[in-house]
Amino acid sequence: MPIKVLFFASLRERIGQSQRLLESDMPLTLQEVWQRSSGESHLPGNVLMSINQTYANASSLVQPGDEVAFFPPVTGG
Amino acid sequence: MPIKVLFFASLRERIGQSQRLLESDMPLTLQEVWQRSSGESHLPGNVLMSINQTYANASSLVQPGDEVAFFPPVTGG
Amino acid sequence: MQYVEVREAPFDPWQYLAEWQSQHPLDARSGATAVFVGTMRDFNEGDDVTGMYLEHYPGMTERQLETLVAASVQEWSLDAALVVHRVGEIAPAQPIVLVAVWSAHRAEAFDACRHLMETLKHTAPFWKRETLTDGSVRWVDKNTPG
């Protein structure tokens, strides 16, 4: 089961993709998922992230099959 | 011109009148108006009062022709 | 824009706001609207309440509400403020008071709406007389803390 990685808003535009599937048969940290999916080694401090639509942090563990997202600070309301 | 004195709510019921006219040809303090119109010598500390529909205090001066009111703490809203 | 109404007739606050705003369209400066509606509860201080009569001081009530609204508009640079308050006989679940303010930013809207409501409760000359289930009546002698 691949990890589904989503990017939103200005981060989606900067990374140049909205979604990609990452093959892994073992757990990865969100930091590792970022590096493998974004093509950027540095995870900016203001990037927010979620696992299965719940907020998480860079050291949180991602399982194969999970849905992960990276996005900039939110500006709704 | 008489001074028009109004009483409201529980104070109106206690004093037993809603309105009276007080004859005076010179200024009186609200304290004096209370004593002459309510029949009570003591002005309770929680009684609110107004002159011409604006809040005032016991030492404020009332002119002949003014409209004065005494009422309990307000409970609207 | 400032508006105060003291009325005997019941009203639906949302219909009231929909109509008022369609008659007084605000420009796109006003990013934030804060509203409070106070409704008659069927309980107070531990007792069941079946009815309420709201006495007021005609003339001073309107003056005082207009003074409070004008002060809020000035202090928070509001684009508009509205207060509607019932008097007379009120039944449980009926709205008693509607306070609405329009502002460019949300902090000002929240602060102004709450402050306007608190000053109204502490200074506008209204008095509540409650009827309890046994038919007895009592004057409410103080407001609940804000």
Add this chain to the structure above:
Amino acid sequence: MQYVEVREAPFDPWQYLAEWQSQHPLDARSGATAVFVGTMRDFNEGDDVTGMYLEHYPGMTERQLETLVAASVQEWSLDAALVVHRVGEIAPAQPIVLVAVWSAHRAEAFDACRHLMETLKHTAPFWKRETLTDGSVRWVDKNTPG
């Protein structure tokens, strides 16, 4: 009672509340209703704004809003809470967000409404992209302080 809606279609918040409350009648426990409406302004950070697009994270948005609403209902013992939020293309003066809470007392209603609005702004996955008068677009990179 808790209700969350994320919608593309414009709405009138007062008509929405009138309809919602007629479909979900509250008992006479709820003495206090506090409401906030956020509307698209035609200016931001000194520039004139002619249009806005609201991107969101379908699925997580609804989950996050439901989590925030449930936490507020519990923390302030609310009788009901409602959040409606637009997504997609938004024109100036159109409502973006509606937050409404019903409570026995006004302090809880004011506190809950404001807190719900602040947590929504800081955690619900929405992103605003503004179009300026010269046709250029920009992502809003931070919210105005609350």
